[in-house]
Amino acid sequence: MTATGTVNKLIGHTDSYYAASANPAPVYPALEGTVEADVCIIGAGYTGLSSALHLAERGYKVVVLEAERVAWGASGRNGGHVGVGQRKGQEDLEKMLGFDTAKQLWDMGVEAVRTVEDLITKHNIQCDMKRGIMHLAAKRSHNEDLKAEVELLNKRYGYDQMEYIGEEEARALVGSERYFGAQVDNGSLHLHPLNYALGLADAAAAAGVQFFEHSRVTSYRGGAPCVVETSAGQVRAKNVVLACNGYLGNLEPRMAGKIMPINNFVLATEPLPEALAHELIANDFALQDTLFVINYWKLSGDNRLIFGGGENYTSRFPQDIRSFVKKYMLEVYPQLADTRIDYGWGGTLAITLNRMPHMGRLEPNVYYSQGYSGHGVPTATFAGKLIAEVVAGTEERFDILAQIPTPTFPGGTLLRWPGLVTGMLYYSLMDKLGS
Template sequence: MNLLYANDRPGEYPRSWYAATAADLAPFPALEGEVRADVCVVGAGYTGLSAALHLAERGYSVVLLEAHRVGFGASGRNGGQVGSGQRLGQDELEAMVGLDDARKLWDLGEEAKALVRDLILRHDMPVSFHPGIAHACRKSSEVAHAHAYAEKLARDYGYDRIEPLDRDGIRRLIGSEAYVGGDIDRGAGHLHPLNYAIGLARACVAAGVRICERSPVTRVLHGAEPVVETAAGRVRAAQVVLAANGYLGSLEPSVAARVMPINNFILTTEPLGSLAAEVLSEPVAVADTRFVVNYWRLSEDGRLLFGGGESYGYRFPDIERTVRKPMLEVYPQLRDVRITHAWGGTLAITMNRLPCFTRVTPNILSASGYSGHGVAMATLAGRLIAEAVAGQAERFDLMTGLPQPRFPGGAALRWPMLVLAMTWYSLRDRLGI
């Protein structure tokens, strides 16, 4: 199944609230004929847009190929959360890679957040960064761990932006009886993800990047001068960047064995009016501790954007029904509220939830598999790729050196095995284990 077309119409954004409120960006023409560039980037999500921008700012000629529209994939559909650190906690990273590299990974995570905010301001993007992400815990043991982890970050990493919350504190914040405590990370935040992608695209154009939409890549030929082919054209380049994430498909099997596409779903309510203050007393985003994570925030016009729900298979289910169920478990008072938008998207995960950076060949680089932590880290990945292309590869090589196991069974069997695992963990969620 080609996920580029399994659930979406060619060249069109999904019918999301993000697309309905997107800033203007005229379509770019498709690639036709043969062109040359210093670098060809495949995929116009955050990784590809950031890589193209940072490369152009270094003086490289860049062609950026996108199968549909800029920000079409996970970059334009996600929950918009800009989290701290890496997808794994620092205690896990210390055990995995040692104290020195764990510190470097923390610093990269902090740089990633700062880079997002800096790019928004520097390029006057049509998007605002809103501070604060709360973490809502279902069990007292999770609360104890969250509070101890906040103390560790303050003590060992000098990060004192996390405010612990007890049962009353989390209830005052999120207006729900479903959780027993948590915290707020005041150094994290959230934004309109599609408008951020559009802002990056505008910055790319201003820097001289040639963006080609409706130009799905059919083949990448390796060699001293790689060739990237589409149905109507080809790009000869000294370097190639693979930034297609969950939509990479069969373009590069060595990456596909370590990066798995999965679907996620979001709905949007009508404006809540006075109910908005009951749902969230502060304009922060929230994520909970379920394995199948629920996450939500309020839009600027007072709608609830709620993500979650389970679905096994690459075809999208009845999304409103799928997501409405966990939303009402958290907010039963919204039972009669009208749903205005419901959409799905394909992201990519790895076995250990760390992003997969790799040199496919000396002149073909890839970064993907952000496992739900991609707004900041994919943006930083673009900067690290640009550094590596320019011969300053220390930080890119730090990421390539992280353990990155293949999915059992490779690309062929990874999905059935994930379904078994997700079924087990979602059962644990329902049982409260």
């Protein structure tokens, strides 16, 4: 697909640090008329981009339809953490699914991070990739859980990239008196999420994928062929991949009740002096804490603090996102009270009740993956790899995830919101109480 032009600051993206520091990106046309394809992918976030790239590398003719711009949604706005494992802990997975399946999921989680790194290396994606994530105990009582998890991963899963450190060392590394210990994981990564997504899109386009932006899908139907409709055109394809996640809307009611869209918010400070940046994060790792509504942060390639904190469960974002997030940042780093906040933005992600990804088939040739619950960079990238496998006829690994039960939110799409808000408010209160 020939692009119509390039821009340095991405037109049509939310006003974020990521958009302001994005690599040049093509502008793709809207779909007009009828296009034929082996696979039509709806959504150009990580799931869609990874699926497209892996399918094209297998020789499939792939069309991607995006309602806005490539990586316009959560894939271009998130914290950029690329953590090993699943969003749910291994001990919980063992209880839920048994050790053998939990071990398979762990191995996939490790492979997911490796897949991200391999794609970045193979396609020379410039996205400020750095190594390491720390998981910080926000309460003294959380230390035992962190220690136990390190021991479990080391002894039962053979994972030797993670260690536990105590309060004094943790506070020295993060420049904050708020935390009581930490897991230090050398096997995880962090990066500029928008530039990573744009790099995947560039690689997919080079492999022959056709992208159409501003091409919102109004309806689709399975069959032979599947037909995907937009306001100005249609794609006739042998297979369809639904890669919409938090932006699924009413497109597919059979999936909608399995996920809940929520909004999360991020700020970026002005560039920090080297000494201050080192004080905040001495090892240049990405950081996240153990609160239910977590805080997460890292340093950008130009030494800005990228800090995520707070969320809401409505269709609206706070009027002043910078101030909304800054109060969470100052609880961790009061020394930044006078630091200028240059950007504040939000994004919509999708969570599931059990915090595991929801993957599967709606029909023999209609596939989907969604509900990454804040673990989307590695998990959605890996989901695209599995979708390419199953379209090509290799089902075993896809089915491991597809067979995990995904509860429907009580009340479905109609009543899921008040139930979720009640639950989230309870856990937010728990975050504020106890030790």
